[in-house]
Amino acid sequence: MKQSGILMIIGSALLLGLFVFPLWNIQLEAPQYPDPLGMDIYIGGIQGEEEFDIQNIDGVNHYIGMKKIPTPSEMWEFNIFPIVIGIMAALGILLGILGYLKKINVNWFLGWFILMLVLGILGMIDFNTWLINYGTNLDPKAILKLTDAQGNPLSYKPPLFGSQKILNFTAHSYPRGGAYFMLLGMLCVLISWWTAKRVKN
Numbered sequence: 001m002k003q004s005g006i007l008m009i010i011g012s013a014l015l016l017g018l019f020v021f022p023l024w025n026i027q028l029e030a031p032q033y034p035d036p037l038g039m040d041i042y043i044g045g046i047q048g049e050e051e052f053d054i055q056n057i058d059g060v061n062h063y064i065g066m067k068k069i070p071t072p073s074e075m076w077e078f079n080i081f082p083i084v085i086g087i088m089a090a091l092g093i094l095l096g097i098l099g100y101l102k103k104i105n106v107n108w109f110l111g112w113f114i115l116m117l118v119l120g121i122l123g124m125i126d127f128n129t130w131l132i133n134y135g136t137n138l139d140p141k142a143i144l145k146l147t148d149a150q151g152n153p154l155s156y157k158p159p160l161f162g163s164q165k166i167l168n169f170t171a172h173s174y175p176r177g178g179a180y181f182m183l184l185g186m187l188c189v190l191i192s193w194w195t196a197k198r199v200k201n
Helices: 002-019 053-064 077-100 107-136 177-200
Strands: 024-030 033-042 045-048 162-166 169-175
Touching: 002 077, 002 107, 002 177, 033 053, 045 053, 077 107, 077 177, 107 177, 169 177
Parallel strands: none
Antiparallel strands: 024 033, 024 169, 033 045, 162 169
């Protein structure tokens, strides 16, 4: 149980990587931009990969009626997510200490993992909902109004995961360092529960 407790502590602490590294990244490639435009999505806000990337993305989006990239004050998620991650990291570390001291049942580790998994799924659903709204809720007064063959307005939603052609741009959407820290941490927690359960049985 002591080794499992230590692994639980390490796994929970790895969540703190989300405060340092971006969770996700979206890049836009186009012939007129030799260097792709990119934005890193952190749990507390969005930053451009390069100094003027956000400004350039907003400029391109303006022509087709897309909203500007939101600031932390414009999205409740950027205020709530850091609190949730901080609480989950602290709770996991506390459970690891209590497990190390043999004060709790190992199933508390599994409970933490399931809760973190549910929160992660809800976060991805919320992110995808934002992408849908961002790419489809367009300004009707936009300079360019492009439609499909049936006359319906085009959607400019970037993919949740993977690459997709959007007009003359190719959008790439993939996890970054923060996501890998989180997944590694959750894996450590799952292993800590499994090993402790195995020893107990």
